[in-house]
Structures are given as structure tokens and as C-alpha cells.
Amino acid sequence: MADADEDVIRAPGADTSQIDTDLSDETQDFRLLSHLNLYVPPTLTDTTSTSLPKRGEKDFEPNPTEFQADVLSASRQAMHNALAHPRIHNTKNRVIGIYAPDGPIFPDGYVETPKDVGKGVGVAPDCCIYIPSAKGSVFQGIGQADRWNRLWLLPEEALYMIERGSLDIRWPTSMTGTTEEEEGDLSIPMSLQAAYACMLGRAGLTMERYTVYTGLKRLGYSVFRASGWDDSAKPETPTTGDEPDAYTEPRQRGPGLSGILSCIANWMDDPFSTASPAAGPLVGCGIHRSYGDVYRRMSLIPWYDPTLAPQRDPLDTIAPFRVVFHVYKPSTSVKRSALPSPDFRIAVVNTREQTTIPTLPQLSALLQGTPIDPPTGEKMERLMYMRLRHGYRNVVLAVVDQGVSSFLRIGDAAFGKEKMYDSKNAPRGQKKHGNYKPRKR
Amino acid sequence: MDFQPTLPIPISFISGRYLLFSIDFVTYLRREHNICGVLTGTLPQIPQQNVFLGLPLELMPEEARVLVDKGVACIVDEAKAHQGMQSLLEEDRRKYLRELESQGLHASRIFAERKGQKKAETLKKIAEKKAKGKAQAKPQSEESVNAATATSEPSAANDEPASVVDFFAGDTPTPSTSSKGTSTGTPAAQAFHVTPATSYPPLPDPTTSSELIVFRPDVPSSYPLFAHMHSRGYFLSPGLRFGCQYVAYPGDPLRFHSHFLVVSSEWDQEIDLMDIIIGGRLGTGVKKGFLLGGPRQAKTEDGSEIERTESVRTFSIEWAGM
Numbered sequence: 187m188a189d190a191d192e193d194v195i196r197a198p199g200a201d202t203s204q205i206d207t208d209l210s211d212e213t214q215d216f217r218l219l220s221h222l223n224l225y226v227p228p229t230l231t232d233t234t235s236t237s238l239p240k241r242g243e244k245d246f247e248p249n250p251t252e253f254q255a256d257v258l259s260a261s262r263q264a265m266h267n268a269l270a271h272p273r274i275h276n277t278k279n280r281v282i283g284i285y286a287p288d289g290p291i292f293p294d295g296y297v298e299t300p301k302d303v304g305k306g307v308g309v310a311p312d313c314c315i316y317i318p319s320a321k322g323s324v325f326q327g328i329g330q331a332d333r334w335n336r337l338w339l340l341p342e343e344a345l346y347m348i349e350r351g352s353l354d355i356r357w358p359t360s361m362t363g364t365t366e367e368e369e370g371d372l373s374i375p376m377s378l379q380a381a382y383a384c385m386l387g388r389a390g391l392t393m394e395r396y397t398v399y400t401g402l403k404r405l406g407y408s409v410f411r412a413s414g415w416d417d418s419a420k421p422e423t424p425t426t427g428d429e430p431d432a433y434t435e436p437r438q439r440g441p442g443l444s445g446i447l448s449c450i451a452n453w454m455d456d457p458f459s460t461a462s463p464a465a466g467p468l469v470g471c472g473i474h475r476s477y478g479d480v481y482r483r484m485s486l487i488p489w490y491d492p493t494l495a496p497q498r499d500p501l502d503t504i505a506p507f508r509v510v511f512h513v514y515k516p517s518t519s520v521k522r523s524a525l526p527s528p529d530f531r532i533a534v535v536n537t538r539e540q541t542t543i544p545t546l547p548q549l550s551a552l553l554q555g556t557p558i559d560p561p562t563g564e565k566m567e568r569l570m571y572m573r574l575r576h577g578y579r580n581v582v583l584a585v586v587d588q589g590v591s592s593f594l595r596i597g598d599a600a601f602g603k604e605k606m607y608d609s610k611n612a613p614r615g616q617k618k619h620g621n622y623k624p625r626k627r
Numbered sequence: 628m629d630f631q632p633t634l635p636i637p638i639s640f641i642s643g644r645y646l647l648f649s650i651d652f653v654t655y656l657r658r659e660h661n662i663c664g665v666l667t668g669t670l671p672q673i674p675q676q677n678v679f680l681g682l683p684l685e686l687m688p689e690e691a692r693v694l695v696d697k698g699v700a701c702i703v704d705e706a707k708a709h710q711g712m713q714s715l716l717e718e719d720r721r722k723y724l725r726e727l728e729s730q731g732l733h734a735s736r737i738f739a740e741r742k743g744q745k746k747a748e749t750l751k752k753i754a755e756k757k758a759k760g761k762a763q764a765k766p767q768s769e770e771s772v773n774a775a776t777a778t779s780e781p782s783a784a785n786d787e788p789a790s791v792v793d794f795f796a797g798d799t800p801t802p803s804t805s806s807k808g809t810s811t812g813t814p815a816a817q818a819f820h821v822t823p824a825t826s827y828p829p830l831p832d833p834t835t836s837s838e839l840i841v842f843r844p845d846v847p848s849s850y851p852l853f854a855h856m857h858s859r860g861y862f863l864s865p866g867l868r869f870g871c872q873y874v875a876y877p878g879d880p881l882r883f884h885s886h887f888l889v890v891s892s893e894w895d896q897e898i899d900l901m902d903i904i905i906g907g908r909l910g911t912g913v914k915k916g917f918l919l920g921g922p923r924q925a926k927t928e929d930g931s932e933i934e935r936t937e938s939v940r941t942f943s944i945e946w947a948g949m
Contacts, residue, residue, distance in 0.1 A: 218679075219670075219679055244883050244884050245882055247877040247878065247883060258879055261882055262654065265881065268681070271670070272734060272821050272823075272824075273821065274671075274819040274822075346669070351822065375727065375820070377822065377823040377826040378683070378822060378823070378825070379826045382646065382705070383705040383706050383708070383709045384709065386644070387642030387643075393641075393643070400667075400669060405675070405677060406675065587865045589666075589685035590868055592867060
């Protein structure tokens with residue numbers, strides 16, 4: 187475990203998901219980072235990295251020793267240094283973005299032609315930062331280019347890029363007033379604080395959504411907005427006039443309650459039929475050679491089959507239980523122009539606004555808005571519990587509690603589809619192949 | 628020696644959340660007022676991980692409220708404050724740009740120095756290796772002992788470059804040209820560009836302008852318990868992932884494990900016995916106590932929580948399996 191910890195620190199790009207304990211669960215010691223700091227001379231950092239503090243090396247409670255006070259203040263200083271580290275842009279690789287407070291705009295001097303009416307710049311209207319001449323691979327999977335080779339960024343994309351130190355955003359001169367052009371570029375760089383003030387709350391970008399977005403981006407996932415991003419978006423063709431939260435009874439396999447009643451009524455009508463359970467036991471008399479047949483006749487209780495549930499429009503849901511992000515694993519190659527079916531669909535929930543778990547109508551609307559994703563593959567076919575866990579539809583809930591996010595996967599399992607008596611691995615006990623056993627005499 | 632800010636500290640209120648962008652304030656609140664918050668930003672040094680996070684710091688409404696009630700902080704409507712960018716004076720703007728430029732120069736100079744040092748170290752190491760090779764070539768026992776002691780040192784130093792992640796590596800595709808500049812001892816030709824963390828300066832101090840300062844933060848009904856625990860010196864963090872409302876640490880979470888899973892309840896509220904058992908078992912399972920508490924006094928009309936906080940009682944439940 188200790189080795190794994192250090193690997194995470196030494197190789198930041200390493201896949202942390204393989205570690206069974208989540209390091210981000212706890213406050214980590216920032217002294218592990220001091221070797222990364224530009225402003226702390228290497229002689230002051232602990233270069234004998236053999237004595238890296240291990241996870242869990244914390245004290246039980248404060249005591250008045252000076253030793254403890256020293257260690258604490260060293261830890262705090264390290265944290266201070268790590269967080270005080272500036273976002274620096276090398277002149278060669280600096281990428282400058284310009285803030286467009288009113289959304290996508292035409293370049294200076296461009297005269298709008300009648301062709302442009304209703305079409306605009308040709309990028310998503312929520313974009314608010316553009317990069318005049320985009321180059322470099324940092325911006326792969328981010329942004330949308332327009333006809334003038336400008337790259338437009340959505341608020342969360344721009345905020346993430348400025349936060350990780352990859353983008354230098356400038357205030358537009360229209361907002362800060364113009365300066366005499368003596369040194370050319372005198373636009374004012376936007377601070378991180380200003381970027382948050384301008385981007386958060388813009389076009390549906392809440393702090394919770396942003397926290398989830400960056401958390402996934404930092405781990406290498408590709409994240410895109412889903413159609414449910416806009417809380418007020420409604421499906422284009424309203425489905426049968428149902429309220430979005432109306433619970434449509436899913437279709438069930440098996441006779442159902444009314445089915446059972448009508449069966450019983452039939453039996454009453456014809457009590458002398460030999461097949462009628464009214465005249466005898468449910469399974470009936472006769473020779474039964476297999477448990478399978480017996481169980482099949484006993485399966486009176488209806489069960490829910492997710493494959494028969496109606497497909498709903500993903501917009502036919504109510505926030506926060508609607509999909510706002512489509513997420514792709516780092517291994518999936520993603521092109522914005524032709525997005526494949528996402529690996530994960532994520533709904534973001536804020537614990538301070540939604541304090542209860544979703545109701546069944548909310549949950550089924552959420553699930554029915556996702557396409558059927560049955561358990562397939564060799565492993566799934568072999569392992570029943572994997573099939574049950576995978577389910578036939580799935581969605582991920584990202585629950586954010588004041589900046590701390592937890593991810594829950596909800597799968598629509600079909601227990602009724604797993605017939606224990608049919609399965610090869612079904613427990614059979616000693617009585618193989620039913621009661622009947624040919625015996626040699 | 629420690630940084631002492633002028634009070635009150637401005638807490639940025641952006642889109643309904645309470646955020647801090649200045650590292651000095653973050654350190655100060657942690658040191659003097661036991662307020663940790665949650666770091667939510669990306670660290671520019673190592674952006675592709677979630678273990679170490681950076682600014683901004685998100686504060687719970689409870690934390691913001693405690694600070695406001697103590698007079699340590701005030702809430703600033705940041706969107707409004709940033710409209711001040713339009714009325715920035717020409718003079719201030721120039722001053723600010725000059726300041727940023729000097730910061731950038733400083734950074735680039737340090738960077739160049741560090742690069743030079745690293746190069747010198749590497750050269751030294753190569754020289755040592757060569758010397759070692761020569762020493763080994765001579766089959767004299769004394770010298771081989773010397774060589775052995777000498778090799779133990781470089782091996783320690785060897786570890787270092789591996790652990791030092793050069794975060795400029797991606798930024799300098801042609802390291803040969805840039806190191807050429809540093810080896811001659813001249814400062815780097817161009818200053819780096821710096822993205823500042825906060826907007827003050829160039830904007831004027833927001834705490835002096837009364838129209839920017841907004842209301843007292845709204846808090847959930849668990850606030851009295853939060854304030855009570857906080858006043859007893861506990862550090863509190865959001866606790867959902869531990870199955871509670873707050874996790875209480877006896878000291879700075881940097882150095883101490885948490886002791887309690889805190890759940891608040893109203894005085895006359897009926898509590899399901901199951902919840903107590905679940906909490907008790909959960910807490911004991913992770914070596915923490917399950918702490919249940921709440922104010923005896925009902926909510927007052929003026930919304931002041933001071934009396935309620937004084938009437939808080941707490942109970943700790945431990946699963947005493949025999």
C-alpha cells in the first residue's frame with residue numbers, strides 16, 4: 187500500500203482508480219509536493235525522499251509538545267507554498283483567450299451579411315471565451331472553432347484551462363477601457379477570481395457541475411455537456427401529455443394482479459377441467475420430471491422487465507435528476523463533431539438543495555432517458571452477479587457535498603430475467619435432474 | 628512573522644457559493660480560526676490528479692456564517708465588484724500591469740537559475756561518474772573503498788531528478804536552446820506571464836465599499852451544532868462521504884485523524900432507534916465516535932443563532948460489541 191501511495195505522488199498521471207482506498211478522501215500532507223515548488227530552493231526541500239511521510243502518519247490528538255507544533259507548521263507552510271504557486275505562462279507557449287461577456291461575437295471589422303442572420307458565429311451560444319489563433323494539443327477535445335479560425339470555449343472549459351495554468355484570459359478592451367497603444371498588447375489579464383466571478387452561474391454552470399467537470403477532467407476523462415444541461419429544456423414532442431414526473435407503470439412480465447384474478451375466474455367457470463388449479467394444486471398432479479417445469483408453473487408473481495420499459499426523451503426529466511454530462515473514458519477517442527455513445531451519463535446533485543434520494547418516478551424517468559445497455563460480453567454471460575450489477579440501463583449520480591463529490595452508479599437490474607432454475611450454475615443439491623433416477627436393480 | 632490580514636476578510640460570494648482565492652487568507656483562517664474549507668481547484672504544478680487540489684477554497688455556508696458572526700470576514704458580491712473593471716483608472720491599470728510584469732520577471736529569473744543549478748548538478752554527476760570509472764580501473768584496494776563511499780552519495784542524489792517533476796517540461800519543447808541562455812548567466816530574455824489568483828489589486832479593497840457587502844449567509848438547521856463544535860476548537864468538514872453531516876477533527880486535518888461523525892437533530896425531533904444504531908456501528912467501524920447533538924432552544928424569530936448555539940447538547944455513541 188505504501189508503494190502505491192508513493193507511486194501516485196511520483197507519477198501524477200498514474201491511474202489512481204486502481205488503488206482501493208481513495209486518497210482524496212483525506213487531507214494529504216502537502217509536504218509531499220514541496221519538490222515541485224519553484225520558489226522553494228531545493229536545499230530546503232526534503233531531498234532524501236526515502237523518508238516521505240506515509241499515508242495515515244497522523245497523530246491522534248493535539249498535545250502541547252513543540253515537536254508536534256513544528257511538524258504542523260511545516261505541513262501548513264508546505265501547503266501554503268504549494269497553493270501560492272503562481273500560474274506562469276512561458277512566452278513561447280502562452281495561449282491567450284479573450285473574454286466575450288455577451289457571448290459569441292463577430293471579429294472586428296466584419297460586416298454581418300444577411301446570410302449570418304439567425305446563424306450567428308456558428309458556435310454554441312453559451313461560449314464566452316475565444317482564442318484568436320488556437321494551436322497546440324492542450325486544447326484537444328475542448329472548444330469549437332468558427333469560420334475565422336477562432337476557438338470558442340464554454341465557461342467550464344475556459345475556467346478549467348485558466349485554473350490549470352494553460353490559458354491566459356484577457357479582459358476585452360471594451361470592458362476595461364482602451365489604453366494608448368505604445369507597447370502593443372496592454373489588455374489586462376483576468377485573475378482566477380475574476381474568471382470565477384464571470385463564468386460561474388453563467389448559462390447553467392453551477393459550482394457543483396463545475397466541481398464534477400474538473401474532477402473528471404483532471405483524471406483524464408473527456409466530458410461534454412449533455413442535452414439535459416439546460417434545466418428548462420423540454421422535449422420537442424411532448425410524450426402523450428404526461429407530466430414529466432408522472433410515474434408510468436412499467437410493463438411487467440407475468441400475469442399481473444388482474445391476470446391472476448382473471449385466471450382464477452376462469453378456473454371458477456370451469457372447475458371440472460383437469461388443468462384447473464381450482465380443482466387441485468397449483469402445479470397439478472402427474473409425473474414431473476424436471477424442477478424447471480415445476481418452477482415455471484409456480485411463477486405467478488409478476489416482475490419488472492427493464493427491457494420492456496418505454497424509452498423516454500432524456501429531456502423528459504426534472505433537474506437535478508437529469509443527465510448533464512456525457513463522459514468518455516480516456517481510452518475512447520473522441521471527436522467533437524461526431525461524438526460516439528458516451529461511456530457514462532452523469533447527473534449532478536447538490537446535497538444542500540436535494541436532501542433526499544430520488545423518488546421512483548424521478549429515478550425511472552432518469553433511467554428511461556438513457557438507452558438500453560444490456561450486459562454483454564463473455565464475462566457477463568458467465569457471471570450472473572456481474573449481470574445483475576450491470577443492469578439494463580445505467581446512470582451515474584454525482585453527489586456534491588460542499589465541494590466534495592461522490593459518484594453513485596445506478597443500474598436497472600432485472601432479477602426476473604435470471605431464472606435460477608434454468609441457469610447452469612443453479613444450486614441443485616443432490617437431486618440432480620429431478621426426483622427421477624433410473625436405478626439398476 | 629505570520630501574515631496578519633486587515634479584518635474583515637472578504638469572502639467571495641459567487642453564484643451562491645462562498646469562495647476564497649487568496650492563499651494568505653486561507654492560511655490565516657486555518658491557523659487562527661480553525662476553518663479549513665474544501666479545496667476545489669486544480670493545482671497548476673500537477674494538474675492531472677485529484678489527491679492534491681488548489682485554490683479556490685470552497686467554504687460551507689456554516690463556515691462563512693461563523694466568520695461573519697465573529698466579525699472576521701464579510702461576504703462580497705464578486706460579480707458586482709468586478710463591474711469595477713470598467714471604471715479602472717488609467718494610472719492603476721499601468722501600475723498593475725507593471726506589477727505583473729515584475730512578478731513574471733522574478734519567476735523567469737528563478738526558473739532560469741533553477742535550470743542552471745540542475746545542469747550544474749548533472750554535469751557534476753557525470754564528472755563523478757567518470758572519476759569513479761577511472762578509480763575502478765585502478766585495482767588498488769584503498770581507492771576502491773573510497774569509490775564505494777563516493778558512489779553512495781550520488782545514488783542518493785540520483786533519486787532526486789526522478790522525483791522532481793519538471794513542470795515546465797511541456798512548455799519548453801527545445802530545452803537545449805533555453806539552457807544555452809542560462810549557462811551564460813544572462814537572465815531569460817522574456818518575462819513569464821502570470822495569471823494572478825485574485826483581482827485585488829487592480830480593483831479597490833471591496834470591504835470598504837458598503838454596497839458590495841451582502842447579507843449574512845443562510846445556514847441549515849444544523850448550524851448551532853456546527854457553531855458549538857467549532858467554538859470548542861474542532862475543525863469541521865463536510866461529511867457526506869462518511870455518512871454524516873460533518874466530520875470533526877480535534878486539530879488541523881493535515882496532521883490529525885477525525886474523531887467524530889457529527890449529525891445534528893432538533894431537540895424534540897423523534898429519532899429512529901435504527902439511525903442511532905447505524906450511526907454507532909458506522910462510527911465504530913471507522914474508529915470514530917458517532918456524535919449526535921442539537922440545540923435545546925427552538926428557532927428564534929430574528930434568525931440569530933447565538934442563543935441556540937449556547938443551548939447545544941451533544942451525545943457520543945459508541946458501539947460496545949461484547
